Amino acid sequence: MGVEKGERKLKRELGLLDIFCIASGAMISSGLFVLPGIAYSKIGAGIIFSYAIASLLIIPAVFSKAELTTAMPKAGGTYFFIDRSMGPLMGTIGGFAAWFSLAFKSAFALVGIGIFSIILNESFNNPIITKSIAVLFCIIFALINIRGVKHTGKTQIAIVLGLLFLLVIYILLGNFYINIENFEGITSFSTFGIFSTAGLIFVSYGGLTKVCSVAEECKKPARNIPLGMFLSWGLITLLYLLVLIVTVGVMEPSQFTLADGSPNLTPISTGADNIPLFFGFGGIIMAIAAILAFVSTANAGLLAASRDPMAMGKDQLLPNAFTKMTKRGTPYFSILFTTGFMISVILFLDNENLVKTASTLKILLFLLITLSVIIMRESKIRNYRPRFKTPFYPLIQVSGVIGFIFLIIQMGIVPIFIVSCFLIFGFGWYWFYARDKIWREYTFLNLVERVTGEKSSGYLVDEELREILIERDNLEEARFEKIIKECEVLDLYKYMRPDKFAWIIAHKLSRNLDIDKDKLYKLLRKREKDSNVVIHPGIAIVTHMIKGRDKYGIILVRSKMGIFLADDTPPVHAFFIIVASPDEKSFYMHSLMWIIQISEETNFKKEWIKAKDVDELRKIILKAWKKRESF
Numbered sequence: 001m002g003v004e005k006g007e008r009k010l011k012r013e014l015g016l017l018d019i020f021c022i023a024s025g026a027m028i029s030s031g032l033f034v035l036p037g038i039a040y041s042k043i044g045a046g047i048i049f050s051y052a053i054a055s056l057l058i059i060p061a062v063f064s065k066a067e068l069t070t071a072m073p074k075a076g077g078t079y080f081f082i083d084r085s086m087g088p089l090m091g092t093i094g095g096f097a098a099w100f101s102l103a104f105k106s107a108f109a110l111v112g113i114g115i116f117s118i119i120l121n122e123s124f125n126n127p128i129i130t131k132s133i134a135v136l137f138c139i140i141f142a143l144i145n146i147r148g149v150k151h152t153g154k155t156q157i158a159i160v161l162g163l164l165f166l167l168v169i170y171i172l173l174g175n176f177y178i179n180i181e182n183f184e185g186i187t188s189f190s191t192f193g194i195f196s197t198a199g200l201i202f203v204s205y206g207g208l209t210k211v212c213s214v215a216e217e218c219k220k221p222a223r224n225i226p227l228g229m230f231l232s233w234g235l236i237t238l239l240y241l242l243v244l245i246v247t248v249g250v251m252e253p254s255q256f257t258l259a260d261g262s263p264n265l266t267p268i269s270t271g272a273d274n275i276p277l278f279f280g281f282g283g284i285i286m287a288i289a290a291i292l293a294f295v296s297t298a299n300a301g302l303l304a305a306s307r308d309p310m311a312m313g314k315d316q317l318l319p320n321a322f323t324k325m326t327k328r329g330t331p332y333f334s335i336l337f338t339t340g341f342m343i344s345v346i347l348f349l350d351n352e353n354l355v356k357t358a359s360t361l362k363i364l365l366f367l368l369i370t371l372s373v374i375i376m377r378e379s380k381i382r383n384y385r386p387r388f389k390t391p392f393y394p395l396i397q398v399s400g401v402i403g404f405i406f407l408i409i410q411m412g413i414v415p416i417f418i419v420s421c422f423l424i425f426g427f428g429w430y431w432f433y434a435r436d437k438i439w440r441e442y443t444f445l446n447l448v449e450r451v452t453g454e455k456s457s458g459y460l461v462d463e464e465l466r467e468i469l470i471e472r473d474n475l476e477e478a479r480f481e482k483i484i485k486e487c488e489v490l491d492l493y494k495y496m497r498p499d500k501f502a503w504i505i506a507h508k509l510s511r512n513l514d515i516d517k518d519k520l521y522k523l524l525r526k527r528e529k530d531s532n533v534v535i536h537p538g539i540a541i542v543t544h545m546i547k548g549r550d551k552y553g554i555i556l557v558r559s560k561m562g563i564f565l566a567d568d569t570p571p572v573h574a575f576f577i578i579v580a581s582p583d584e585k586s587f588y589m590h591s592l593m594w595i596i597q598i599s600e601e602t603n604f605k606k607e608w609i610k611a612k613d614v615d616e617l618r619k620i621i622l623k624a625w626k627k628r629e630s631f
Helices: 016-027 035-057 059-071 077-086 088-120 127-147 149-177 191-200 203-217 221-250 267-273 282-305 307-314 332-348 351-378 395-411 413-434 443-452 460-472 475-486 498-513 517-528 582-599 604-610 614-626
Strands: 488-492 534-536 539-545 552-563 572-580
Touching: 016 149, 016 203, 016 221, 016 282, 035 059, 035 191, 035 203, 035 221, 035 267, 035 395, 059 077, 059 203, 059 221, 059 351, 059 395, 077 088, 077 307, 077 351, 077 443, 077 460, 088 127, 088 203, 088 282, 088 307, 088 332, 088 351, 088 413, 127 282, 127 332, 149 221, 149 267, 149 282, 191 351, 191 395, 203 221, 203 351, 221 267, 267 282, 282 332, 307 332, 351 395, 351 413, 351 443, 395 413, 443 460, 475 552, 475 582, 475 614, 488 498, 488 614, 498 517, 498 552, 498 572, 517 539, 539 582, 552 582, 552 604, 552 614, 572 582, 572 604, 582 604, 582 614, 604 614
Parallel strands: 488 552, 539 572
Antiparallel strands: 534 539, 552 572
């Protein structure tokens, strides 16, 4: 008897340091090395307030993402949360917003690599060359991501730690040359100017929560994702503000504008050139730091962005091709498609439109995420059990919704137009492509049912969350281990006919599960005659689905003499008998896979026959099970 492996699963290979570096690397890039020049042209030294405000406005999204991720650690996290809380229509809009915003941000980071390459080699001062460099790096990162997330995480750690070291040096050396006069008039700018600029540079912090998209590939996601995000937010916010203070302090205001009147897109490198302790190499050193930052953002962005279309493909909101994976467990088609989209963005959009589009989509996304938490909480759905809960709920979420709406309004008519167009696009895609392909319950229906008192759902979302909880907490593994330790083990020393053997098993299972032993006997006899129950010479698995609910039973049997199930098969010494009701199908399938893996362990049959007693038989099973490879 065999079992299908089903679809390939993502591997859990990312630890706390990986999560911290992915989140940090996604933040330290254009927002620090390019956008300060654009922001300074609007409000001067007041950019320090704009960055601080943007940092505070991201807090509701961080709390909300942390809560949702610890409740539902799934690939394509942002899309999954919105879809399961507000339904496939809003899930489509949220999924596209998550995907495109990350792609736009990552594309901008790749363009930044081309911009800063000019400092290293002036012959690159050509738009075609800088864009070609960006495209080349995009292809390189695609290959790294296809190779496997483990390699992506390792690359990210090396890049981010090197980057942090260079920025700390910049802060320490620049601190000696700050000119206080450069901060005159810092409080003279309007509230509108500060908030509209905060909206512009909001994309700088948007990458912080992208690690939620790789929750399914994270070790201990309930701990590592919230902790990694909070550590990254605290450290990188402090780093942002200190670098900006040093940059504004060491640069003359005129240096923020180029000769042609355009903003200086390399302010940190210019600031480093003004610090004597760099001995004239400051600009080059910070250009290297900037390129490292852009590399980390693009690398992490492509990793996370490619998971959103994969999750949407699984839910049939996109073609099934987006779910295809390599043998290493990476979604290669999704990565390649995202790479192609990013290359198109690099070639055909200018920097300012890239920033505005990415920031607007991020704000829309975080607005939907904070609403998702409110819906999940207020629906009182039974299996919504986050390991981390937002403090001061619902104050944090309500303030976040108000703040995000206010931010979009403050940014002007263009962002509102972008949001409107995106909502129309998402609605159109769902209506014409996905509407007839899927029907899925969502939590908002439970909320409506709770408010109106009229039944509008079948609690399928609650059942899906239960399955997620089981996977998240390894409940099935703990249950399997407990069952093996407590289940009945028969040790047969004499030869026994198959019919008598089946009667004994039926009698014991019927007593434990409260089912009719005569019917069970007939089912077992019929199943025994199937030669496929012998999965290896001397080892057999006899299984059957039975009627009822909450019924699961397993019996382990060792026959030293062996039992002949058929004339053309060798005697069977190890039997695994499993019966389960339909509602136990998930655990039944896991058990079946684990037992097959156990039976494939080297020397299992030999050890099974030689075991001294029942306790040793259990130990052999548990030892082989814990050594198994992840399926």
